Amino acid sequence: MKLNISYPQTGKVKTVEIDDEKRLVPFYDRRIGAEVSADTLGPEWKGYKVKITGGNDKQGFPMLQGILCNHRVRILMKKGMKCFRERRKGTAKRKSVRGCIVGSDISALNLIVVSRGENEIEGFTNVVTPRRLGPKRASKIRKLFGLSPEDDVRKFVVRRVVSEKKAKAPKIQRLVTAERLARKAAYKNELCRRADNSKKAAEEFQEVLKAYKQKKLAAMESLVSA
Template sequence: MPKGYFCKVNISNPATGAQKSFTIEDFRKYQTLHGLRMASEFDGAVLGDEYADCTFRITGGNDGQGFPMYQGVLKTQRARLLLKEGCKGCHFKRPGERRRRSVRGCIVGPDLHALSLVLVDSKGKTIEGLTDVTVPKRLLPKRASRIRKLFGLPSRKVDPKDQAIVCDLIREIGRQVTSKNGVTRTKYPKVQRVVTDEKYAKKHALLKARYEARERSKQQAVEYRALLQKLGRPCHLGKDARLTKEKFKKH
């Protein structure tokens, strides 16, 4: 076997959270996969009899030097693109900074050393390490709407009095943690975006404070103008009022 023509295939199953990897010794022999693009779907019989009748989707890969496949680059070689923060493999420090980075095209070729796949449809077939294993999620959702979706609760037009149920539910499924001092406590994520009566009151108080500040400012301006007129001093206009006055003078 020529050196450097192996390919590691990583398969993930989002339904169960399981992942599986195996190595293809000579990727040049898998001509059926060559020419497919990222996000393309194909029959798993190409990978072996174990994956026959299953549908897989290509999500990415790397070449021999580790350059990642980039969606939209329709070639099998590398390209130097001007990328910004948020693009694949770009972590810049300055805001708005852009740099040229080498990426590999999105078309599968014999030079790939890693190929990432996602199991789309197993057709009810049992695949060892993918469909017969369920990996629990390590982290629980934090957003209140997603917690309600997890437990099958309505997510729209929820009474604020029932919002506290979300906190109770997430507290029940939390995990027990024992500290070094021997104290056991329940660890669970802090629920975000919970709409309660306290939040409504806090928001109304903030809006009321803003309204009162505006009214107070207007009243102080009126009193100040009255004081200037009483003292016989000219009343200083604001910037907008001066611009409006100059505009009418020109006409």
């Protein structure tokens, strides 16, 4: 079985090939999201604790969270579900997926380190890979630089140098500015104005309709009396 172990604090991923079934016993019959001790992987993994995040069986079918079995099943999938891309709007399709319980037929298992052990693993825990891109969301930029709500986030956007004369910056998402608040207030005022105009037009129409009915009724009464 191939184990893909990731360490978010350094951004590194280490692949471990294990052929001995006895060393994989702690992972069997565990679900996606379960935390398992990694002591059986080797002496360098002593004290480490990993969490199962997914995997594939020997035919390449992915494990799907919520399917409580250790074999392959065919389920009806629709838009919004994992392992499925909608080809035509509104259509569902039956596809084969692997259950979320680990078994001996799994060929690749994805793990993430949640608790570090005693030993340092060379090239995995002692080397940090810098992130290529900075955050886009305004709240995450404030959290990264410790900014207050009054500070201007646009000055702290992480720019990426493309060439000597060119740099790229992401478009800030969920940025609340005075211009945006003014646009929102203007839009609300426009909606209120449209509602008032519709109400006035409806009242005028009812008055015209009432006058027409009275006129028609008077004409009918005059015909009857004649």
